[in-house]
Amino acid sequence: MILVQGLTKSFGRQPVLRGLDLEVPTGSITVIIGRSGGGKSVFLKHLIGLLRPDAGRVLVDGAQITGLRGRALDDVRRRYGVVFQGGALFDSMSCADNVAFPLRERLRLPRPEITKRVEAALVAVGLEGMGAKNPAEVSGGMRKRVAIARALVTEPEIVFFDEPTTGLDPVLVNTIHHLILDLHRRYRFTAVMVSHEIPEIFEIADTVAMLHEGRIVEVGPPAAIQASQNRVVRQFIRGVPENSEGA
Amino acid sequence: MTERPLPLPLRPLDALGGWTLEVVESLGRFGTFLAEALVALVSPPFKLSAFLDRIHYIGYRSLLIILLTGSFTGMVLGLQVYLTLVRFGSEAYLGPAVALSLIRELGPVLSALMVTGRAGSALTAEIGIMRITEQIDALTVMALNPMRYLVAPSILAGLVTFPLMTALFNTVGIFGGYLVGVELLGLSQGTYFGEMQTFVDMKDIMTGFWKSLSFGVIVTWVCTYKGFHVGHGAEGVARATTDAVVLSSVLILVWDYFMGSILP
Structure with a gap:
């Protein structure tokens, strides 16, 4: 299980993550959704140890990885597989x-x-x-x-996907999603995926978490997220620009 | 919480402090980068194939430019030094004058500048593109040290290829001087090479060798560092490449003066 507690990160005076909490169950596919530039990739880089938080911690099966360096961090990374945005x-x-x-x-x-x-x-x-x-x-x-x-x-035991379908046509998006699902059934890894492929990700995710302004504002199974009454989640899922709903 | 703006008279001081901290921080990063590369260089597993690839990249690809600039530098030296020496009736010293100028000074410096332009810039661009396309991050998350795969082999290849390139530059330069002095201007072959043997000793050759060795480290260090710490996108790579060539060239000249003043 991956446990994220109070993750905070700023670049200069620009806060990106503001006390983010999340729990990723072992063997599940957890998809992080949210607007472009909202800090999803920054969050993922904290999980794989490419960035260090200003505050908060990431625990992988109970072991804190945020303070690790060198070989200790490499030992954790040996359990990882990462699919980067551009490959x-x-x-x-x-x-x-x-x-x-x-x-x-x-x-x-x-x-x-x-x-x-x-x-x-x-x-x-x-x-x-x-x-x-x-x-x-x-x-x-x-x-x-x-x-x-x-x-x-x-x-690997844990696989991270950073927007694995960006720039692909809808047919290829589906192909890649089903490929991930098929491989997940076969190898039973824990998957953390950053994506904004709505509604396609609802077919493959076990858990969906909505990241907005540096925090997880809603987390749950796909059906619960789709039925969410949270304004931010509703706007994102429906592709409605901000300030056009509930104003 | 918003910060209270500084009073106007204190702002230049604040900017100076910020700039100083930035310079000290980047110098620290620069030094740490070399230290990490040296640790990767001396600790197994050694990446022989990456080292041979870098030898090809830095050395073999720079051969033509070294041969071309070396021969013309020697020819220009031969012509200009001959025209000066002949005024004093000392044209017999053309051989040692050309050889000493090349071996002690021009060979190491000009070959280093040429390799910087040819291979150093390409090294920065290649590593920079690997950085912005997340290939370096991919190595890191595979629990593989990018310093071992990209930087240490380049620095080791610099240590090997720079002295070799300098030796080649000197050799073709001396023959360039021979072409002009002996074949064109009529100096005897025996005088050209005989006087060279009298005046050039091992100490001069070692001076040039130590210089080229240190230039090898400087150029590969600067160029890999700039590639590693590239900015965003194509503009970032372009800027890093320019910075790498300019900084390497300036450091070559500054370090050459320093070495020239401490070496016999």
């Missing part, structure tokens, strides 16, 4: 090498084992036979799938 694939390597990279460099597996696992990972994301291509030669949707394969190839 963050190494453009000097082929798609297969990208997927093989954590197996070779982190797990130091023998070459035949790496080949076997890379092929299986590419098949799992529907990219069989595409491994030799460079990330620049494949479509945006394929890049996202390679990124998902790379994040999952080490069989």
